[in-house]
Amino acid sequence: MKNFFKSGNPYVWLTASALTICLLMICGLVMLIMIKGLGMFWPHKIVSICLKDNVVVLGELVKRESVPYEEDAYRSKLKVGNRDVYGLDFKWINDDDIASMDYPLSAITIERREWGNMYGFLEGLRKDNKTEVVGMDEARELVKESKMLYERIRHIEKKEIGDINHLIEKNRIKLRSLIMQLPSEKLQKKADRVKEKIEALEKTYSEKEALLTELYTEARKKEFIIRLADDSEKVLPVFQVVRMYTPNNMHIVSKMGFYVSKLWEYVSGEPREANTEGGIFPAIFGTVMMVFIMSIAVVPLGVLTAIYLKEYASDNFLSRIVRIAVNNLAGVPSIVFGVFGLGFFIYFIGGSVDKIFFSEALPTPTYGTGGILWASLTLALLTVPVVVVATEEALSSVPRAIREGSYALGTTKFETLWKVVLPQATPGILTGTILAMARAAGEVAPLMITGVVKLAPSLPIDHHFPFIHLERKFMHLGFHIYDVGFQSPNVEAAIPMVYTTTLVLVFTVLTLNIVAIVIRNKLRKKYKTSLV
Amino acid sequence: MKKKSEPIVNIIDLNFYYGDTLALKGINFDISEKKITAFIGPSGCGKSTLIRCLNRMNDLIENVRIEGCIKIKGQDIYDPSMNITELRKRVGMVFQKPNPFPKTIYENVVYGPRVLGIKKKSLLDDICEKALTRAALWTEVKDRLHVSALEISGGQQQRVCIARAIAMEPEIVLLDEPCSALDPIATAKIEDMLVELKKDYTVVIVTHNMQQAARVSDFTGFFMMGELVEYDDTTELFTKPKKKKTEDYITGRFG
Ligand SMILES: Nc1ncnc2c1ncn2[C@@H]1O[C@H](COP(=O)(O)OP(=O)(O)O)[C@@H](O)[C@H]1O
Ligand SMILES: [Mg+2]
Numbered sequence: 001m002k003n004f005f006k007s008g009n010p011y012v013w014l015t016a017s018a019l020t021i022c023l024l025m026i027c028g029l030v031m032l033i034m035i036k037g038l039g040m041f042w043p044h045k046i047v048s049i050c051l052k053d054n055v056v057v058l059g060e061l062v063k064r065e066s067v068p069y070e071e072d073a074y075r076s077k078l079k080v081g082n083r084d085v086y087g088l089d090f091k092w093i094n095d096d097d098i099a100s101m102d103y104p105l106s107a108i109t110i111e112r113r114e115w116g117n118m119y120g121f122l123e124g125l126r127k128d129n130k131t132e133v134v135g136m137d138e139a140r141e142l143v144k145e146s147k148m149l150y151e152r153i154r155h156i157e158k159k160e161i162g163d164i165n166h167l168i169e170k171n172r173i174k175l176r177s178l179i180m181q182l183p184s185e186k187l188q189k190k191a192d193r194v195k196e197k198i199e200a201l202e203k204t205y206s207e208k209e210a211l212l213t214e215l216y217t218e219a220r221k222k223e224f225i226i227r228l229a230d231d232s233e234k235v236l237p238v239f240q241v242v243r244m245y246t247p248n249n250m251h252i253v254s255k256m257g258f259y260v261s262k263l264w265e266y267v268s269g270e271p272r273e274a275n276t277e278g279g280i281f282p283a284i285f286g287t288v289m290m291v292f293i294m295s296i297a298v299v300p301l302g303v304l305t306a307i308y309l310k311e312y313a314s315d316n317f318l319s320r321i322v323r324i325a326v327n328n329l330a331g332v333p334s335i336v337f338g339v340f341g342l343g344f345f346i347y348f349i350g351g352s353v354d355k356i357f358f359s360e361a362l363p364t365p366t367y368g369t370g371g372i373l374w375a376s377l378t379l380a381l382l383t384v385p386v387v388v389v390a391t392e393e394a395l396s397s398v399p400r401a402i403r404e405g406s407y408a409l410g411t412t413k414f415e416t417l418w419k420v421v422l423p424q425a426t427p428g429i430l431t432g433t434i435l436a437m438a439r440a441a442g443e444v445a446p447l448m449i450t451g452v453v454k455l456a457p458s459l460p461i462d463h464h465f466p467f468i469h470l471e472r473k474f475m476h477l478g479f480h481i482y483d484v485g486f487q488s489p490n491v492e493a494a495i496p497m498v499y500t501t502t503l504v505l506v507f508t509v510l511t512l513n514i515v516a517i518v519i520r521n522k523l524r525k526k527y528k529t530s531l532v
Numbered sequence: 533m534k535k536k537s538e539p540i541v542n543i544i545d546l547n548f549y550y551g552d553t554l555a556l557k558g559i560n561f562d563i564s565e566k567k568i569t570a571f572i573g574p575s576g577c578g579k580s581t582l583i584r585c586l587n588r589m590n591d592l593i594e595n596v597r598i599e600g601c602i603k604i605k606g607q608d609i610y611d612p613s614m615n616i617t618e619l620r621k622r623v624g625m626v627f628q629k630p631n632p633f634p635k636t637i638y639e640n641v642v643y644g645p646r647v648l649g650i651k652k653k654s655l656l657d658d659i660c661e662k663a664l665t666r667a668a669l670w671t672e673v674k675d676r677l678h679v680s681a682l683e684i685s686g687g688q689q690q691r692v693c694i695a696r697a698i699a700m701e702p703e704i705v706l707l708d709e710p711c712s713a714l715d716p717i718a719t720a721k722i723e724d725m726l727v728e729l730k731k732d733y734t735v736v737i738v739t740h741n742m743q744q745a746a747r748v749s750d751f752t753g754f755f756m757m758g759e760l761v762e763y764d765d766t767t768e769l770f771t772k773p774k775k776k777k778t779e780d781y782i783t784g785r786f787g
Contacts, residue, residue, distance in 0.1 A: 401631040405693070407592060409644040409700060410621030419643070420633050526680070527634040 394428020687718025
């Protein structure tokens with residue numbers, strides 16, 4: 001026994017098992033997210049189950065488990081969809097109750113713009129009060145047509161009416177600022193002109209609205225007739241259909257095609273149905289943009305702080321206290337930073353900015369409310385210690401010989417710092433930035449009070465001058481996970497969405513990191529020194 | 533005996549302390565212009581400390597103190613009115629280990645001139661060529677000026693460092709054991725180059741290789757325990773040492 005401990009082997013085992021536990025936990029987590037998340041887009045088979053009391057149900061099998069507190073009894077969770085009819089998306093079925101089970105080839109899954117999925121059989125098409133029989137292919141064509149119409153409506157709603165609203169709002173603010181000034185004849189004339197403009201805009205607005213009503217009526221003209229599991233018939237406007245497919249009758253190749261198209265819709269599309277369906281593009285965009293703004297703010301701040309601490313401040317009691325304080329900032333709960341951001345950035349700075357530059361829009365705040373800029377700055381504050389510590393380390397790792405070489409040529413401290421020390425410290429500084437970015441991308445709590453929202457009407461970058469709108473509220477993947485998983489009205493149906501969103505968040509952070517790491521390695525190669 | 537030329541550096545009653553330890557004790561001697569002066573002695577005797585006093589590199593170390601005075605061309609370099617960066621521009625230095633910047637060869641050589649504010653490309657090219665030629669490196673690297681200085685051999689790196697110092701057109705070039713990390717061939721090249729160099733510059737070299745001191749230098753100072761034991765014409769010192777300690781050291785080494 002004594003020899004065993006003397007041999008040193010136990011310590012190898014101890015350390016190795018610690019590593020193994022860490023690896024297992026991380027791999028397990030990633031695997032869980034991958035499996036649950038990536039499965040979401042695969043077309044699941046529709047099962048038709050005939051129960052012993054002759055009730056037929058149709059849906060996707062989601063999960064199978066043993067019945068709690070009973071032996072040898074199993075039950076399955078079936079996603080029956082048709083929330084508008086049944087009220088709930090899911091149904092538990094005990095194995096004991098099942099009489100027969102099959103996979104009807106003609107069963108279709110219909111993704112709808114509202115009310116979630118519908119499972120059933122396509123019976124026909126109703127147009128102008130006449131019913132006719134349609135095949136799947138025809139039905140798909142119809143869906144495609146209606147999709148184009150939908151895109152057009154969306155374009156009018158979002159882009160055209162959005163632009164008009166934007167202009168009206170701008171002119172309103174102009175009008176108010178004119179009215180706020182001392183009245184004079186010239187101003188009165190100007191105000192009249194603005195008023196005219198607003199009226200003209202409002203007129204185009206109502207025209208567009210009329211057009212929209214017209215388009216909507218047209219869209220509702222065609223309706224599918226769907227037979228549900230219990231043989232009742234349901235009328236579904238073609239316009240409501242996002243996608244329809246017969247998963248039981250799909251080839252593996254078409255399943256893969258389906259998978260890719262759903263995945264694409266997911267990463268590039270906008271959310272539907274209180275975020276539980278559709279895509280998450282705005283959240284990806286918001287996260288990446290926030291991380292960028294945060295990096296732009298945190299890197300100069302952190303690097304300058306570290307340079308002063310390391311290169312200029314003498315090593316005395318005060319500088320040591322400052323260093324400890326900076327390091328400990330990392331331990332402050334992030335929500336505290338959120339509260340600070342709310343008080344300092346939003347109310348104090350944002351409020352003052354509003355008073356000075358956007359007074360005509362008051363009491364509606366412009367910068368005096370949460371927005372992507374304030375959220376990013378709050379996170380920058382949160383991650384500044386990471387950058388400071390990494391930069392200090394990077395500065396210390398620049399060999400003394402290199403600095404002396406520069407000083408010996410008659411350079412000042414600043415010249416040496418700027419021309420040889422900093423370039424060589426860049427890889428280390430980038431490492432700090434990477435860590436800061438990873439930390440910031442996953443942070444949710446402080447965002448909730450500094451500008452993140454469940455559904456942002458527009459992205460922080462668009463075609464309206466000045467193109468980058470830092471005052472806008474934004475969506476964020478981390479908050480999206482919280483919102484979809486815990487705040488949505490239909491949590492159960494949203495569970496796959498939680499996993500996929502998590503996967504996307506992890507993937508986004510990974511991508512950001514890989515980009516930074518590639519840049520760092522390039523630099524490291526460039527500044528590799530032969531000195532130790 | 534060689535004729536002593538005008539002294540360019542006067543070292544007068546120099547004491548140097550690291551904290552409380554006295555590293556140099558009462559050093560007194562002159563360094564002649566456009567000659568090679570070598571410092572020899574066992575390691576730890578204060579050669580580096582002394583040579584680093586000549587361009588005030590020791591100012592970078594905390595907690596040091598200097599007494600006495602060093603004059604370059606009659607000007608006290610430890611006078612409070614002395615501008616240290618100006619001094620270092622006049623007194624260049626090459627270190628024991630090659631320490632090129634992680635930049636290209638070209639950028640290494642023109643680093644100093646750039647800091648001086650020279651921006652014209654043709655002028656910088658000129659300076660670079662001249663300095664590298666003087667450092668006996670031009671023919672070897674003229675096609676590789678824009679590769680990283682870290683990708684060439686140690687001997688070449690050291691010559692880049694020498695070229696980097698020469699590019700500033702200093703009055704004095706200090707070399708602290710420039711060959712100790714190099715192989716004999718690279719060492720021979722640098723020695724030849726030093727002999728060429730003294731036509732234009734005053735050279736001070738620290739070495740613990742006595743053959744090297746004997747081969748290249750005009751004057752040699754022998755140090756021990758922070759004291760200057762003997763300072764004389766090189767041939768004189770090596771053939772007819774006046775002090776017992778010097779003789780012991782020289783003969784001990786020569787076997
Ligand atoms: N930065 C330093 N701090 C304290 N003591 C030093 C420092 N540098 C050198 N010394 C001491 O000063 C003495 C002379 O060192 P140095 O000039 O480097 O010797 P040499 O170059 O002749 O080998 C040595 O005893 C050494 O330990
Ligand atoms: Mg030495």
